Amino acid sequence: MNQKRIWALIIFIIGMLYFFIPLLSVFEFSLRALKGIYSFEAYRVAFQDPRFYESFGYSFVWAILTILCSMLLIIPTAYWVHLKLRKIKPVIEFITLMPFVVPAVVLAFGLIRLYGKPPLVLTGSPALLIVGYITLSMPYMYRAVDTGLRAIDVKTLTEAAQSLGAGWGTILFKIIFPNLRVAILSGVFLTFAIVMGEFTFASLLVWPAFGPYMEEIGAMRAYTPQALSVVSFLLTWLSIGLIQRVARGAPGQGQVAGAR
Amino acid sequence: MSRTVTPVNRLSDGDAPKARPPFIKFDWAWLGVTPFLLYAIFFLFYPSASIFVRSFESPEGHFTFQNIINIFNRSDILNAYKTSISISLITSIGGALFGFLLAYAIVLGGLPASLRSFLLSFSGVASNFAGVPLAFAFIATIGNAGLLTRAIEAYLGIDIHAHGFSIYTIWGLSIVYMYFQFPLMVLIMAPALDGLRREWREACENLGGTYLQYWRYVALPILLPSLLGTTILLFGNAFGAYATAYAFSGSFINLVTILIGAVIQGDVLYDPGLGNALALGMILIMSLSMVGYAWTQRKAARWST
Numbered sequence: 001m002n003q004k005r006i007w008a009l010i011i012f013i014i015g016m017l018y019f020f021i022p023l024l025s026v027f028e029f030s031l032r033a034l035k036g037i038y039s040f041e042a043y044r045v046a047f048q049d050p051r052f053y054e055s056f057g058y059s060f061v062w063a064i065l066t067i068l069c070s071m072l073l074i075i076p077t078a079y080w081v082h083l084k085l086r087k088i089k090p091v092i093e094f095i096t097l098m099p100f101v102v103p104a105v106v107l108a109f110g111l112i113r114l115y116g117k118p119p120l121v122l123t124g125s126p127a128l129l130i131v132g133y134i135t136l137s138m139p140y141m142y143r144a145v146d147t148g149l150r151a152i153d154v155k156t157l158t159e160a161a162q163s164l165g166a167g168w169g170t171i172l173f174k175i176i177f178p179n180l181r182v183a184i185l186s187g188v189f190l191t192f193a194i195v196m197g198e199f200t201f202a203s204l205l206v207w208p209a210f211g212p213y214m215e216e217i218g219a220m221r222a223y224t225p226q227a228l229s230v231v232s233f234l235l236t237w238l239s240i241g242l243i244q245r246v247a248r249g250a251p252g253q254g255q256v257a258g259a260r
Numbered sequence: 261m262s263r264t265v266t267p268v269n270r271l272s273d274g275d276a277p278k279a280r281p282p283f284i285k286f287d288w289a290w291l292g293v294t295p296f297l298l299y300a301i302f303f304l305f306y307p308s309a310s311i312f313v314r315s316f317e318s319p320e321g322h323f324t325f326q327n328i329i330n331i332f333n334r335s336d337i338l339n340a341y342k343t344s345i346s347i348s349l350i351t352s353i354g355g356a357l358f359g360f361l362l363a364y365a366i367v368l369g370g371l372p373a374s375l376r377s378f379l380l381s382f383s384g385v386a387s388n389f390a391g392v393p394l395a396f397a398f399i400a401t402i403g404n405a406g407l408l409t410r411a412i413e414a415y416l417g418i419d420i421h422a423h424g425f426s427i428y429t430i431w432g433l434s435i436v437y438m439y440f441q442f443p444l445m446v447l448i449m450a451p452a453l454d455g456l457r458r459e460w461r462e463a464c465e466n467l468g469g470t471y472l473q474y475w476r477y478v479a480l481p482i483l484l485p486s487l488l489g490t491t492i493l494l495f496g497n498a499f500g501a502y503a504t505a506y507a508f509s510g511s512f513i514n515l516v517t518i519l520i521g522a523v524i525q526g527d528v529l530y531d532p533g534l535g536n537a538l539a540l541g542m543i544l545i546m547s548l549s550m551v552g553y554a555w556t557q558r559k560a561a562r563w564s565t
Contacts, residue, residue: 008369103500110307
């Protein structure tokens with residue numbers, strides 16, 4: 001039994017090394033902008049660039065728009081399916097998993113081909129970008145909301161509200177949303193983390209965002225990209241940390257993610 | 261979605277049927293999911309279907325198999341598929357094995373519970389830490405001036421890059437992909453390992469089975485569907501990845517996703533018909549893996565209560 005524990009520890013340590021060596025390396029690398037000494041010069045350069053704030057701001061706006069649209073699209077649907085249409089739940093689940101079947105590049109390709117020319121031209125507005133992001137975050141948002149719905153008694157809550165004379169808007173916004181607070185928040189933070197660093201859609205649809213900005217800097221400068229990488233990592237860490245913070249005590253509301 | 265609306269006016273039915281006619285009432289509840297279904301049709305299914313149709317279309321709009329044939333005639337495209345599939349296989353199998361061992365270590369290895377929750381939190385972050393920043397992190401690790409490269413040279417006296425190692429190869433990119441692959445395995449397998457019931461183990465022991473026999477005949481067959489399923493998921497995860505590879509290697513490594521990106525950005529080497537065919541091949545491979553995944557999920561569901 002003891003031998004097993006030693007092996008477990010060895011594997012755990014290897015895993016930790018795989019996790020931390022790249023993080024340590026990228027941090028160390030970002031400090032080497034000035035020859036011979038460690039300094040935060042790369043960060044100073046990064047934060048001096050007005051385009052840093054600009055692209056970051058754009059990504060932030062995209063993230064907020066995505067979160068709002070995705071909430072409005074997913075939560076009522078998940079709620080309704082839970083309440084009235086349980087038989088089509090597998091269909092909805094299948095649709096939310098579609099982004100795993102159709103990779104971002106392929107979806108971007110299809111969207112541009114389809115909505116880049118009349119009758120419906122959407123490439124001039126950020127609509128396609130938001131659509132791409134909503135689709136990208138759909139599996140996580142839906143899963144989070146679905147887990148939340150399972151934990152509360154949707155039917156009783158709805159009926160109680162109805163018997164007190166509440167309309168659907170009141171039920172949705174004053175009863176269901178607050179009860180799903182934790183689940184929604186974890187979906188929101190995950191979506192935020194995904195959108196803030198997203199590269200594929202923004203780059204292919206040619207919209208300014210933090211992801212393409214980082215890539216561009218990576219082709220231009222030596223140490224600044226690593227500084228940006230650290231910033232981006234901290235952002236991901238913050239988002240996931242917040243999920244775990246709000247999800248504490250709410251069982252089964254963890255998350256899984258995918259590659260971009 | 262097919263919303264079946266059968267208007268049946270029972271009052272005007274002349275010859276009254278003995279049993280109720282096959283009468284499907286329009287279910288108003290469908291209205292509640294209409295926005296979502298419309299969204300899915302317009303922004304998911306229609307674009308995907310249009311790729312399917314257009315990959316059989318010549319630039320003039322006629323039906324043709326030429327695009328599909330071109331895939332097999334062009335060595336650069338075939339190589340891209342080969343590279344994409346290799347990397348996906350390497351990182352899905354490698355990620356699955358290591359991720360499983362790691363999940364095993366924290367769930368059944370007798371390690372303190374604090375290590376477990378730490379690893380799970382970290383896996384959540386790492387599986388999300390993909391794309392451009394991840395590429396930069398690995399360039400800073402095993403690139404020419406990377407920390408690990410320098411450390412190996414300083415302490416072991418070996419310059420890995422002088423010995424034919426390059427990060428701009430399938431193996432280099434695989435090392436990068438592994439960073440988000442095995443944490444995903446940990447996140448999915450840890451609950452599955454938790455689901456192994458103590459009674460099964462005890463029953464096996466009571467029948468005189470050894471620990472190895474328990475794993476060979478009881479635990480592994482139970483876990484196999486979720487193991488396989490997650491491996492397939494990892495395969496698809498790697499196969500569809502674009503940002504990481506793009507930022508990491510530029511055009512050093514030609515993946516299918518990188519080629520499609522080139523088509524979108526108007527690279528003259530690839531015409532749209534070929535782009536559609538490229539994307540179609542990708543959707544086909546992804547669909548196959550999703551079917552495989554669904555199959556394993558059904559098998560896995562037998563053991564969960």
